[in-house]
Amino acid sequence: GARVWLRDKELLLPATVSSRSHDDLVLTTDYGEVMYLQQGELSRDQVFPMHLTSINGVEDMSSLAELHEAAIMYNLYLRYQKDCIYTNIGSILAAVNPYKQISGLYDPAAVDLYSRHHLGELPPHIFAVANECYRCLWKRHDSQCVLISVESGAGKTESTKLLLQFLSVMSQNSAGTPQSERSIRVEQAIIQSSPIMEAFGNAKTVYNNNSSRFGKFIQLHFSQSGNIHGGCIIDYLLEKNRVVRQNPGERNYHIFYALLAGADKNHRGCNLPVETPTLEDSDNTAS
Template identity: 65%
Template sequence: MDYYFAEGTLVWLRENEQHLPSTVSSCGGGVINFITNYGQVYTYKLNALTREKVLAMHPSSIEGVEDMATLTDLHEGAIMHNVHMRYNQDNIYTYIGSILVSVNPYKPISGLYDKATMEQYSNYHLGEAAPHIFAIANECYRCLWKRNDNQCVLISGESGAGKTESTKLILKYISAMSQHSLDPTAKENISNVEQAILESSPIMEAFGNAKTIYNNNSSRFGKFIQLNFCQKGNIQGGKIIDCIL
């Protein structure tokens, strides 16, 4: 029995143990042609075997989602496709539940980290606004007081992914939040702590970095940055512990 696929239909093409987002470019004469979103072209005969290799794409994968926990297509191809679509729209952050997936844009994005954006995310709980690293930092800072317990943010990724920059952004946000309603002297002390932590990183990295194909200054060790807060929520101090991997 032959199967027919309408031209322009968006599907998942299972090829070499991968799910490739694809479009039916033509279908007729017992032959069907696909073009993947990555420029690959595949041609198959229309038969039952072809039907097993082709899966309908759910609307959530076609339109894209901010939280990939809501994706109906549950496979690696759907995750990569969703991240790729958002990346092309300069949306470099995507949630998987309470986990934030970020992609290095390798270019400045206007307004992404300015003061207005920080103020915006200070007014929302995690998941109430678009995915952003400030949302993670805000949730971590607020949970210190909601749960009266230590909080931790784990930043992981390959060389050149932007781990160091993400750390700086979290420090920038927490420092800004801890300075609210303080007198100028106290604000200066908090800024000095933040600056000392940021300036110590290049010194540490000078002893344990190496060049990779993605990054000329890649860390060969892990870092644990600890911030200490007073009961009023202000930064009192901090330290960095390194761990050779």
């Protein structure tokens, strides 16, 4: 019944001791594989006990007693099974895409709860990062930055929306001061710009139906009272070749399909004769 790590070639696998005798050791990995090991073949490097922090899982992986890739992945797996998709690594937040809706995770009550606590006082959450960023604007009297970086389909776009959602609420509630009409318009413009940016810069790929094919830098300006009073969005590295060519199973940018969906039926497909342009009229041919 003891929990151990089993070294299989270059991998460390979480496993459970099924039985033990003077001659051999029977292990069952978490992937269902049964391993029979002779006592004479065993070594400390091949099978060793799993630490309690790895068995139970931790909210902050900097407190893991075993710092290797297998322990990190197993800890994320344990929390993922409990719908705890956020895990801290010191001041870094690791997020695992649940690919489903988790009740109450981002509702107004969660925003209010994390806005009243410092980082580390509550379970890991993207709202905790956003709140710490907002507080540090005045605590350190300096600009703050949140960097979201990971592979396609992991949830960068949605995480950005959640950060903006939290900062918008904090802006509205800041110091109990009423916001000006201009400040409210700025907040709404920044939040509502996301679907527009996605329409022109996101496309379906084999990994993600709404994959961002460009980089995005969002800058927010806060007043001394804590309200958002300005901002800008800078895009860069747009995947331009997708406009003219897509890989099998992928699509062009969303905006082209939106234009076709909104067009009159008579204009969606024109039965025009197809002619092969010659060198003489190539300057007048659109590509």
